[in-house]
C-alpha cells in the first residue's frame with residue numbers, strides 16, 4: 001500500500017515537472033539582449049545607454065534574479081545593486097552600492113509602506129579567483145519576487161507581504177496590489193525591525209545625503225516622464241591594498257571555512273554569499289539560453305506591440 005502511494009506521488013510529481021518544463025519558454029541570450037536593446041531604443045534611449053542598461057538587466061537574469069532582468073524592461077528602476085559592486089570587484093576593489101526606491105517597506109508597527117526595498121550590495125575579490133557577493137533588499141524580498149510568484153501561480157511564504165490592512169497575506173496578487181512588504185526579518189517577533197533599520201540607513205546614504213527624493217516621496221509604479229523618479233544612489237570603492245596585506249587570502253579562507261561547515265541536510269551544502277549567483281551564471285553561460293515563465297514572455301509580446309519592436313523569439 002505504502003509503495004503504491006509513494007509510486008503515485010512520484011508519478012504525479014514527474015508529470016507536474018514535465019508539464020512545467022514544457023511550458024517554460026527558453027530564449028537565446030543574444031535574442032534577449034536584442035529585445036531589451038530595441039525596446040530601449042524604441043523609447044528614445046541612445047544606443048550606448050541601451051547597451052549599458054541591457055548589460056545590467058541581463059546580469060540579473062544570468063544570476064537567477066529574474067525579478068530584475070527582462071521583468072524590468074522600460075522601467076524607471078536602478079536594477080540589481082550587485083552589478084555595480086561587482087564592477088569594482090572585477091578591478092580588485094571592494095565595491096558597495098546602495099539605492100533608495102519606492103515606499104514598499106512597512107516599518108515595524110506601521111501598516112503603510114514608507115521606506116524602499118532599498119538594496120545593499122557589497123562585492124570583494126578573494127585569492128584564487130574566488131569572490132564574495134552580498135546583494136539583497138532590506139525587505140524580506142524584492143517586490144519583483146512577489147511578481148514572480150504571480151507569474152508562477154504560487155502562494156507567498158510567511159512574512160513577505162501584507163494586505164491593505166497590514167495583515168500578512170499569502171496571495172501574491174494581494175501583496176503586489178497593496179504594495180506592502182515586511183522588512184527583512186519579517187514580524188517584530190522575528191526581528192523585522194533590523195531590516196527596517198538597515199533600510200533607514202540606506203535612505204540616509206542615498207536620499208538624505210544627496211538631496212534626491214526620499215522613498216516615501218516617490219509613489220510605487222510612477223512612470224510619468226514629466227516627473228522623473230529622482231532616486232539617489234551611493235557607491236563606494238575601497239582598495240584593500242591600502243590596508244593590512246593578505247586581504248585576498250584571508251577572504252578566501254573565510255569563504256572556504258563557511259562552505260566546509262557540516263550541513264544539516266547533506267544534500268544542501270552551506271553556501272557563501274554569492275555562490276548561488278555564481279552557479280546560476282555558470283549554468284546560464286553554458287546553456288546559452290535563459291528560461292522564463294510563460295507569463296513573462298506574454299508580457300514582452302504586449303510590450304513589443306506597444307513599442308513596435310520585433311517580439312522576442314523563443315526556442
Ligand SMILES: NC(=O)c1ccc[n+]([C@@H]2O[C@H](COP(=O)([O-])OP(=O)(O)OC[C@H]3O[C@@H](n4cnc5c(N)ncnc54)[C@H](O)[C@@H]3O)[C@@H](O)[C@H]2O)c1
Pocket residue numbers: 065067068077078079080081082099100101102117118119120121133134135136137138140141142143145270271272273274275276277
Ligand atoms: N533597484 C531596486 O530598487 C532594488 C530593490 C530591491 C532589490 N533589488 C535587487 O534585487 C535582487 C534580489 O534581491 P533579494 O533580496 O530578493 O535577493 P535574495 O533574497 O535572493 O538574497 C540574495 C543574497 O543572499 C545570498 N544568498 C542567497 N541564498 C543564500 C544561502 N543559502 N547562503 C548564503 N547566502 C545566500 C545571495 O548570494 C545574495 O547575496 C538583488 O540583485 C537586489 O539588488 C533591487
